[in-house]
Amino acid sequence: LVQADQQQAQWRAQRSAAAAAPQVGKLGQALSWWRGLALAGSLATVVAVSVGLWTHHGLQQSTQQQLSALRTELQTTQAALQAAPQIQYVAVLADGKADASMLVTFDPRHNQLVLQRVSGFREAESKSLQLWALPPQGAPRSLGVVGEGRVAQLAVQETDVKAVPTLAISLEPKGGVPSATGPTGPVLFTGALIRRDL
Incomplete structure (x- = not known):
């Protein structure tokens, strides 16, 4: 009788382990999915920051080019005014x-x-x-x-x-x-x- 009880307890433990195994597998899959999602989010953040910096750099370059063009035009105008005769x-x-x-x-x-x-x-x-x-x-x-x-x-x-x-x-x-x-x-x-x- 004791032996039968031990076999039954052993059989129940095996059934519990077998039932729990898919749950652990599902939990592992869920964790993998969330890790992948977090990695994708991090990658998207890095891309967004890079694009933002590139765009900012591009805008900065464009602004610098415009300022340089304005400076050149101002110097040309000043030179023309200096060259123009001042009739006295x-x-x-x-x-x-x-x-x-x-x-x-x-x-x-x-x-x-x-x-x-x-x-x-x-x-x-x-x-x-x-x-x-x-x-x-x-x-x-x-x-x-x-x-x-x-x-x-x-x-x-x-x-x-x-x-x-x-x-x-x-x-x-x-x-x-x-x-x-x-x-x-x-x-x-x-x-x-x-x-x-x-």
């Missing part, structure tokens, strides 16, 4: 009939007189036009020989024109004459030099 003095030189023949402007930023022919006057090949400053007192001072083109540029300082009320152009031998001699040929054009208040 103006004179219209006319002949004896009051017909305008030469427009004269002075840019103190570049220390440059610009002369533009506005009439059809052309000097002979053996002659030159020479520009003179006519101060209130003293002898005329040469500001340079005017080139044959439609526009001529002469390098002068502002002190050369600052206190000069009148400019004149004379017809001289080719290459002009020394300033000390003053005009030797006829004075063709004269005009008041006016200071513009900028």
